[in-house]
Amino acid sequence: MAGVTIEELGLKFVKVCMKLYWGSWWYPLLFAIGLLCTLIWGRKKSSRIFIGYTAFLFLTVYNPIIVKYVIARLDFENEYYRFIWILPVIPAIAYYGVTFVSAFKKKWLKAAAVLAVLGVLIVSGNPLDKVVKNFALAENIYKVPDELIEICEILHENMSNPDGRPRVVFDASLNNVVRQYDAQLRLTIDRNASIYRAGSTVAGEFNENSRRYKRQKAILDVIDYQIYDHPKKFRNALGKSKTKFVVVLKNEELQAFLLKNGCEQIAETESYNIFRYKGLKKT
Structure with missing residues (x-):
């Protein structure tokens, strides 16, 4: 990331990169809540994959010690933010949202659950105008002018x-x-x-x-x-x-x-x- 160096921040480098990357979004917190629920109530293998995947990432590329002594030597600190992409925050939140809605049997409860999930996503995210400037719909299927x-x-x-x-x-x-x-x-x-x-x-x-x-x-x-x-x-x-x-x-x-x-x-x-x-x- 531009303006962020391992030499200056040391073991705090990963934390600062995460903060800069996610900004004011609360999605990582939703992701953490989902992981906690999986640990307590999760029985399906499809949900437990997020636990193992996340644990592996925090032991390797998100490990401040490994980052300080390995990533620094590889001269990869400017591109380090790309490691944050592989944290499955968005897929996991989508999975947890669908699981939550599916837990209700009656249609009106499912509808209420959908509205609740959408409300949480809207409130915890960022308005588009704060993320993308001069936003315009794609002109064609190739997403180019x-x-x-x-x-x-x-x-x-x-x-x-x-x-x-x-x-x-x-x-x-x-x-x-x-x-x-x-x-x-x-x-x-x-x-x-x-x-x-x-x-x-x-x-x-x-x-x-x-x-x-x-x-x-x-x-x-x-x-x-x-x-x-x-x-x-x-x-x-x-x-x-x-x-x-x-x-x-x-x-x-x-x-x-x-x-x-x-x-x-x-x-x-x-x-x-x-x-x-x-x-x-x-x-």
Whole structure:
């Protein structure tokens, strides 16, 4: 987790990560209550699996001593929060909720139990507007913007057989999303390079002096930050990375820069311009 280190927190690292991850949600408490009920009254093997699974996790990846002396050596503290995902809080709460409702025989009691469970979940959770900003319903079954699908279709139409799986530069608005939709496109800009250039520490240790990062930075400076001071570095970066296409939000100044530096516009959507990089003609 960003800003949380084992070196600084020591044995408190796991506790702090859990607190940051769950925030003001009370679901872990519901999970703990469910485990306690399972220990006291649970007879089904299907419910006891949560006991064994949770005990194993707290003896291993949630064990402060193991985390301090093993995870730290593996240099995994920035990614440690992913271990919290495997704690079966949500599946267990769903199971306990259904078990509670099923315990009643009469329909009106079941209905009342459903309302009670829903009420507890609502009160103990977080309103969506506090978790997700600018929330909008998915535009399609792929859970990506419709324009991205249109852009990918255009790119495939303009690929020649020798291109194989061409490298494509997408600006920040699409670069991380396209990975969810089209695996045939190879991205020039790595996720970590993008967030590191943006000033994030989540990328962990990053070799900013490597040739690979310098090339990506030269491209990011132009497409995401509209810094046009080094056009030759930009062209070299596209050429050395074997980039074939550039996709950016419409911007007249950026469009003019790309056209002057070896890119030709091949298509556009409502919000994006799509370019093919051909390089400058030698004179």
